[in-house]
Amino acid sequence: MSLDHVLLGLLREPASGYDLKKLVDERICHFWAAELSQIYPTLKRLEKRGLVRSRSAVAKRGRGRRVYGLTPAGRDELRAWLGGPPHFAAERMAYLAQLYFMGELEDLHQTQRFFRAVRERFAAKLATLASIERMWAAADPRYPQRLPDEDLHVHLALRKGMHSLQAHLEWCDESLTTLNERLEPTGPGQETAAAVHQEGL
Amino acid sequence: MSLDHVLLGLLREPASGYDLKKLVDERICHFWAAELSQIYPTLKRLEKRGLVRSRSAVAKRGRGRRVYGLTPAGRDELRAWLGGPPHFAAERMAYLAQLYFMGELEDLHQTQRFFRAVRERFAAKLATLASIERMWAAADPRYPQRLPDEDLHVHLALRKGMHSLQAHLEWCDESLTTLNERLEPTGPGQETAAAVHQEGL
DNA sequence: TCACTCATGTAATTGGTTACATGATTCC
DNA sequence: GGAATCATGTAACCAATTACATGAGTGA
Numbered sequence: 001m002s003l004d005h006v007l008l009g010l011l012r013e014p015a016s017g018y019d020l021k022k023l024v025d026e027r028i029c030h031f032w033a034a035e036l037s038q039i040y041p042t043l044k045r046l047e048k049r050g051l052v053r054s055r056s057a058v059a060k061r062g063r064g065r066r067v068y069g070l071t072p073a074g075r076d077e078l079r080a081w082l083g084g085p086p087h088f089a090a091e092r093m094a095y096l097a098q099l100y101f102m103g104e105l106e107d108l109h110q111t112q113r114f115f116r117a118v119r120e121r122f123a124a125k126l127a128t129l130a131s132i133e134r135m136w137a138a139a140d141p142r143y144p145q146r147l148p149d150e151d152l153h154v155h156l157a158l159r160k161g162m163h164s165l166q167a168h169l170e171w172c173d174e175s176l177t178t179l180n181e182r183l184e185p186t187g188p189g190q191e192t193a194a195a196v197h198q199e200g201l
Numbered sequence: 202m203s204l205d206h207v208l209l210g211l212l213r214e215p216a217s218g219y220d221l222k223k224l225v226d227e228r229i230c231h232f233w234a235a236e237l238s239q240i241y242p243t244l245k246r247l248e249k250r251g252l253v254r255s256r257s258a259v260a261k262r263g264r265g266r267r268v269y270g271l272t273p274a275g276r277d278e279l280r281a282w283l284g285g286p287p288h289f290a291a292e293r294m295a296y297l298a299q300l301y302f303m304g305e306l307e308d309l310h311q312t313q314r315f316f317r318a319v320r321e322r323f324a325a326k327l328a329t330l331a332s333i334e335r336m337w338a339a340a341d342p343r344y345p346q347r348l349p350d351e352d353l354h355v356h357l358a359l360r361k362g363m364h365s366l367q368a369h370l371e372w373c374d375e376s377l378t379t380l381n382e383r384l385e386p387t388g389p390g391q392e393t394a395a396a397v398h399q400e401g402l
Numbered sequence: 403t404c405a406c407t408c409a410t411g412t413a414a415t416t417g418g419t420t421a422c423a424t425g426a427t428t429c430c
Numbered sequence: 431g432g433a434a435t436c437a438t439g440t441a442a443c444c445a446a447t448t449a450c451a452t453g454a455g456t457g458a
Contacts, residue, residue, distance in 0.1 A: 001416090001417090002293070002295040002298060003417080003418090005295075005298065005299075005302075006298050006302075009298070009301070009302035009305070012305065016437075016438090017437080017438070017439090018436065018437050018438080028298070028301070029291065030297075031292070031293070031294040031297035031298060031301070032293050032294070032295075032297075032298050033291040033293070033418095034418085035418075035419065035420085036437090036438080036439085037418090037419075037420080037421090037439080037440080037441095038417080038418060038419080040438065040439055040440090041439085041440090059426085059427090059436065059437070060427090060436090061426075061427050061428065061435070061436050061437090062425080062426050062427055062428090062435070062436035062437050062438095063424095063425055063426050063427085063436075063437055063438075064426090064437080064438090065436085065437065065438090066437090066438075078302070078305065079305065079306060081299065082299055082302055082303050082305055082306050083306060083311060085318060086295075086296040086299060086315055086318050086319050086322070087295040087296055087299065088295070088296060088322060089293065089294075089295060090230065090234040091232070091292055091294075092203070092232070092233050092234070092290065093232040093233070093290075093292075094203040094206075094233075094287075094288040094289070094290060095287040095288055095289060096231075096232035096233075096358050096361060097203060097206065097207050097210070097229070097232060097233050098206075098282065098283055098287060098288065099354055099357055099358045099361075100210070100229070100232070100354060100355055100358045101206075101207075101210035101279070101283055101354070102283050102354045103350060103351030103352070103353070103354040103355070104210070104213065104279065104280065104283060104351075105280060105283050105284060106350065106351075108350060110284060111354065111357075114287055117286060117287050118287050121287070121289060144379075149304060149307065149309060149383070150304030150305075150307075151304070152304065152379075152383075153300055153301060153302070153303045153304040153312065154301055154304070156300055156312075156376050156379070157297050157300045157301045159372055159375065159376065160297060160300075160369075160372050163368040163369070163371055163372040163375075164365060164368050164369065164372070166368065167364040167365050167367065167368030168361075168364070168365065170364055171360055171361050171364040171365070174360065174364075175357050175360065178345075178353075178357070182350070182353075202444095202445090204445080204446090217409075217410090218409080218410070218411090219408065219409050219410080234446095235446085236446075236447065236448085237409090237410080237411085238411080238412080238413095238446085238447075238448080238449090239445080239446060239447080241410065241411055241412090242411085242412090245411095260408065260409070260454090260455090261408090261455090262407070262408050262409090262454080262455050262456065263407070263408035263409050263410095263453080263454050263455055263456095264408075264409055264410075264452095264453060264454050264455085265409080265410090265454095266408085266409065266410090267409090267410075
């Protein structure tokens, strides 16, 4: 039911389904994704429940638009959700399932390649968030200490991604170091041959 | 389609649907959850595809069991999945959506309560993982440097949770500090009254 | 006898994705 | 004329959850 609340949150300013999709892709997709084919029926459902109200409008380009806005009931629903307990859902991380069972392959080089690919992905995401933070800082000299309270919450959400992705990178680096030690046990001096033998190479 | 592969991974040792549910809840649920009502149909589907084979068995207690085991085709499928690229899916974090829009409430005390609840949740999860790591260390003197390669992968997956949750806690602490500074701007000396007024208290 | 655990399943519903269908306008 | 963008939707499908149904044995 959270897409409902995401749309209510975005609809503090009136918008069409198409507009909402763009907002989701630009700002929300870092923690919630949605397709147009899900957004349109959701808006209809919200309108039937009296949480939003729509009116037809003319578009500058293309066909007519349907623009939605929050009703007082919609605002109440949004506030009740925001004021309620934090909502957690069990995350599904397929890449961790792959890693968990990867011993089956008996090939640490494959594990190494896996971690390099994972690291690249996380690094790209972190770079995206970092560039968003730079844009914020450039656009608002109050960032972050003196941000108005409303923007503060967006800032705090952004910080979550930065902390989290930084930790992911550290995990990848730690893991790659561990793998390296097993694959190249070039310890001090004459142990090398024995260690190589021990590792089954 | 990942539950398919999780079950294939677990079925390197034969097990019933009921057994698999227990394994999922004990070891896998940190990155993939599944209900019995999903596991049973999935096993049937995997058997129809020739990836597992079942036989009836007698249970010590209760009614008869159906025990599944991997077929060679199942093992191939598992290995192909493990050897393929890491699979990422867009995560949905409803609590971040709540935070993102929480400026609407115009109540930093509520945000504070929110972060305390979030922190508690993450701390509990981290404690769970830490106790798992302690059990590993107690049970196997080789942990973690000299673990056999197969267990190494499970160890690396566990480390992901530790890094990640630690970062979540740091984010909560950073956020609570930020909120505290805004709510109690007890700066050097006589500013206090003015600052309190500025915050609208 | 009752609660609990072991054990297997189906049905209904929800939440979400992918594919498909349509139509207007603008820019090259 | 054709591609891109703006714009709204439906249909089919998939993954997963919740609720429901059944049945056998164990221990208090």
